[in-house]
Amino acid sequence: MHELSVCQSLLGQIELTARQHHASRVHRVSLKIGPLSGVEPQLLQQAFPIAVAGSIAETATLDIELLPIRLECRQCGAESEAAAANQLICGQCGHWQTRLLSGDEMLLASLELDRPTDEQTVNG
Amino acid sequence: MCDTCGCNVTNGNRHLLQPAGKLEKTADGKSAVTVLQSLLSENDHQALHNRQHFDQHGVLAINLMSSPGSGKTALLEATIDALAGRYRIAVIEGDLETENDAERIRARGVTAIQIATGSACHLDAHMVHDALHRLNLADYDLVFIENVGNLVCPASFDLGHHHNITLLSVTEGDDKPAKYPIMFRAADLMLLTKTDLLAVLDDFEPQKAEQCLRQLANPAPMLSLSATRQQGLEAWFDWLDDAIASHRQRLEQGETVLPKIQSDGARWHTGEAGHP
Numbered sequence: 001m002h003e004l005s006v007c008q009s010l011l012g013q014i015e016l017t018a019r020q021h022h023a024s025r026v027h028r029v030s031l032k033i034g035p036l037s038g039v040e041p042q043l044l045q046q047a048f049p050i051a052v053a054g055s056i057a058e059t060a061t062l063d064i065e066l067l068p069i070r071l072e073c074r075q076c077g078a079e080s081e082a083a084a085a086n087q088l089i090c091g092q093c094g095h096w097q098t099r100l101l102s103g104d105e106m107l108l109a110s111l112e113l114d115r116p117t118d119e120q121t122v123n124g
Numbered sequence: 125m126c127d128t129c130g131c132n133v134t135n136g137n138r139h140l141l142q143p144a145g146k147l148e149k150t151a152d153g154k155s156a157v158t159v160l161q162s163l164l165s166e167n168d169h170q171a172l173h174n175r176q177h178f179d180q181h182g183v184l185a186i187n188l189m190s191s192p193g194s195g196k197t198a199l200l201e202a203t204i205d206a207l208a209g210r211y212r213i214a215v216i217e218g219d220l221e222t223e224n225d226a227e228r229i230r231a232r233g234v235t236a237i238q239i240a241t242g243s244a245c246h247l248d249a250h251m252v253h254d255a256l257h258r259l260n261l262a263d264y265d266l267v268f269i270e271n272v273g274n275l276v277c278p279a280s281f282d283l284g285h286h287h288n289i290t291l292l293s294v295t296e297g298d299d300k301p302a303k304y305p306i307m308f309r310a311a312d313l314m315l316l317t318k319t320d321l322l323a324v325l326d327d328f329e330p331q332k333a334e335q336c337l338r339q340l341a342n343p344a345p346m347l348s349l350s351a352t353r354q355q356g357l358e359a360w361f362d363w364l365d366d367a368i369a370s371h372r373q374r375l376e377q378g379e380t381v382l383p384k385i386q387s388d389g390a391r392w393h394t395g396e397a398g399h400p
Contacts, residue, residue: 001244002277009166017159027154030338031163038280038306039163071341086305088341096338108281112154 006106007051013108014057023113026057032110034067035085039105041066069103070084152170167281168248174284179380182260184371185269187283187383189307190291191300192273195317195351197225199291199360202351204232206361208357211265211368216255217288218247219270225270235259246277249284266368275304287312287367288383294328301336309340312384313347313363320350344384 010029029048033041041064046060069082073090080091082103089096090116129280139171146154162168178185204213215236218227226238236263238254239247252269269285271278279288290311295318301308308314314337316330330343334346347363374381 002244002280005244005248006163006280010163012166013159013161013163014347021155021157024156028156036306036309039275086302086336087339088305088309091341096341096345098341100341107163108159108163110156110158110160112150114155115155 004038004047004051006039007044007047008088010048010108011051011057013062014052014111015055017111018056018113021115023056023111023114023115025114026060026111027113027114028061028063029057030063030065030111032065032067032105032107032109034063034070034103034105036100036104039106040085065109067105068103071103073098084110127360143261152353164281167249170253171282171284174249174253174282175286175382177261177382178267179288179375181264181371182375183261183264183267184287184368185267185283185285186287186289186293186367187269187271187278187285188289188312189271189275189278190273190317191275191296192292194273194291194293194296196230196270196273196291198351199315199317199349200229200270200355201232202357203360203364204229204234204269206357207364208232208234212263213266213268214259214264216252216259216269218245218251218270220272234262241272244273245274246281247271247283248281252283252285253343260385266364275300275307279307279310283385285383286371286381289313289315291315291317292333292343294325294330295319298328298330298332299336301333301340305340309342310384311337311342311344313344315360316346316348318350319348320353320355342384 014026014029033039033108044064045062047087052058052060052061069085071082071088071090072081073092073095074097076090076093078092081089088098090098151157191197200215207213213234215229216324217229217236218237218241219225220241221245223238226236229236237258239251239255241247241251256294269283288310290308290373292314294316316333322328330348337344347356347359351362371381
């Protein structure tokens with residue numbers, strides 16, 4: 001159960017981005033999570049309110065988009081979706097030598113903010 | 125990883141991109157900003173820094189992961205006994221409590237730094253960084269990081285090391301790689317330990333364990349050994365010799381190596397393919 005420490009790290013990024021944009025409040029936090037990321041979306045949802053209590057994101061909604069596991073076969077070149085996290089074999093020819101195209105993401109994708117003006121842009 | 129050069133954009137997530145960093149308006153008129161950063165970017169940043177520390181001193185850092193009690197410390201004891209004359213070795217030990225493992229390592233005449241994580245179920249890059257402050261890396265060739273015994277959480281945290289080794293003792297069951305895919309997918313080498321017990325276990329097939337590893341698209345070698353009975357250790361020592369020699373060659377060319385599982389940003393910074 002390391003989702004709380006992941007959420008604490010997430011809060012650091014939210015606060016930094018909010019500061020860069022002079023935001024007064026964060027309304028929505030959108031994540032993209034792959035099944036091979038090692039974080040459990042349901043546990044993130046439970047840990048999130050605890051991590052953001054008393055912060056600029058206290059009332060924010062957490063949206064989590066689950067991404068599929070997509071593979072490219074090194075043998076036949078086919079792209080396929082994995083049936084399960086422990087079956088990363090080609091959906092076309094069944095070979096085990098595949099390359100992961102997506103499915104291990106753990107990304108903070110976007111934030112919705114309240115801002116005084118709209119002239120700020122990200123200065124990353 | 126870094127927010128300026130777009131290095132955290134990969135083929136895997138490029139399709140998710142809005143015009144990066146642009147503020148946009150949502151349907152109900154709120155400001156939305158695209159971030160697209162790893163949730164662990166703080167940890168990954170520290171890990172990158174740790175890896176630079178290791179590389180500056182020509183040190184190879186290896187992260188050992190497994191269930192509690194699968195033989196990580198016994199493997200280190202046998203390795204130190206055999207190789208302390210060949211390589212200058214230090215160990216960073218991660219446990220929730222006690223200095224027990226560090227004391228076992230020190231009894232072999234090797235420096236060990238114990239990290240007591242309290243209730244944390246894994247090491248992270250910040251804890252390892254603090255431990256590095258207590259080690260003079262110039263004095264070592266090889267640093268083992270013995271992670272907290274846990275087949276789940278340690279796999280998600282880059283510590284700044286170069287290789288992941290996952291141990292599986294034969295008393296645990298041959299389907300463990302299928303049950304804990306994220307941990308075993310992260311392995312650059314899988315070690316089957318306590319194999320002297322295979323003679324009295326009728327339900328563990330090494331071939332099945334390897335098959336489960338391949339189903340994770342992982343080409344990592346699997347070596348079988350018994351640290352306490354001194355069986356199969358030569359192949360493990362050969363692997364270490366190769367890893368150290370390869371690392372020294374890489375460093376001469378100004379390159380490094382990343383463990384198999386890496387944040388996208390770190391992969392882009394080094395031009396590593398990252399996945400097998």
